[in-house]
Amino acid sequence: MALNNLLQIILDNRERKLIDIFSKKKDKILLQTKQLDVADIIITNEIAIERKTGFDFVVSIMDNRLFEQLLRLKDTYSTPILIIEGLNDEVFDNTGMKISSIYGALAYVSYKLGISVIPTRNINDTAIVIERIAIREQIKDKGPIISRKAPKGLSIEERMSFILEGLYDTGPKKAIQLIYNFKTPYNVLKAIKHSFVIYTKTGNPKGIEGPLSKIKGFGHNYLDRNKELIFGIKKVNKEIL
């Protein structure tokens, strides 16, 4: 598609500044703008770039947007790239986030999520990086990309756990325990249905009985709250069901 030796770059139409910069290079770059869902810049079918300023990066950590965005990027493109622009003292000092948290997130994205992180100083540098990548992929030897560690879309088990994390008092740990013990989300709900609180003679909750009682870490409170959530009833006696 690339006529002559024109570089083809697709930009999200909200990236005004980048559009301006590349517009001035019409002799080199064939610019295309559209509303993009999962990335900010697309170089090829395989390579897409998310651009974040240092400030954006930190803010998106706090509201949990970062992880979600990057996972989608990773799901959609085999070579996802994050350009992080101007991660400087100003960002570290003024966002109120702990330094260790920022670097923890950065390290996580880079080596655990397997997303290629490229730091730049400012938007002009960002434009340079984008152009270099486009040149390499579209003009130079399109040498193979050395594969990273196993591409990690959500497995079905992870996805199953994901559902259960909607329950009260249920984080990743408990969710995984439940799937491990009962195999499927539906079985988990059935297990909850068939478990009951045991009371002492004086009427105090003593523990639980039923399928759920075989796993540690699930008590009467867990049962009560989640039965209401799943079945829409406040209290359940064995006799009623």
Add this chain to the structure above:
Amino acid sequence: MALNNLLQIILDNRERKLIDIFSKKKDKILLQTKQLDVADIIITNEIAIERKTGFDFVVSIMDNRLFEQLLRLKDTYSTPILIIEGLNDEVFDNTGMKISSIYGALAYVSYKLGISVIPTRNINDTAIVIERIAIREQIKDKGPIISRKAPKGLSIEERMSFILEGLYDTGPKKAIQLIYNFKTPYNVLKAIKHSFVIYTKTGNPKGIEGPLSKIKGFGHNYLDRNKELIFGIKKVNKEIL
């Protein structure tokens, strides 16, 4: 107790400054120094880190040492990491290398070579990154557990919807529709269980029948994918259940 929570970090004995920094944390970190051949810092058998100041980085590009080093790192450890420290104006202005060349090399290392690049401002930040990686690999859960936190202050209906948003192709809209029609999450799963795909004589999916067919927007794809997710079975024929 304390002994078990010690982080173990192996440093090349030429990394004097890092050794100094970590030496002051003897209560947390078990430091080991030795002459290392292919990395500067070793976290586990799989994870090793090359540390380069911005200046070193540029110089090693020029004398062709960079790629040789990093390729060896990559050959030896399955998760190679490059910490690039203080890649700032001073480096870009005073090394005499073209900006685009520096970024070209950086991009190449990151997305083409598949080495995890993590930028830091200075050696103290570098130490933080190393410590975070060690914590994640040596203390926290091995497999990265993904979690989704429910927004706080949800009503029970909202919370019910949130559970269903763990299903495939189910966002807020479909989740609310489902709760509105079936009242509780458990009923929704039962409705999915008792809904089935209808096929044409030629074996093509035609639509669905059962409780779910009464609502618009839920087709055979939705049914197939989510039955697998909820019940752990790839395909369900009416006859089997």
Add this chain to the structure above:
DNA sequence: CTGTAATCTTTATGA
């Protein structure tokens, strides 16, 4: 993401 507070389950203890 991290670090801390809050919450829940389990174990220990005394009546």
Add this chain to the structure above:
DNA sequence: TCATAAAGATTACAG
């Protein structure tokens, strides 16, 4: 054996 208190583990929340 039951009821309360302390300990241990996990989740929720704020930055």
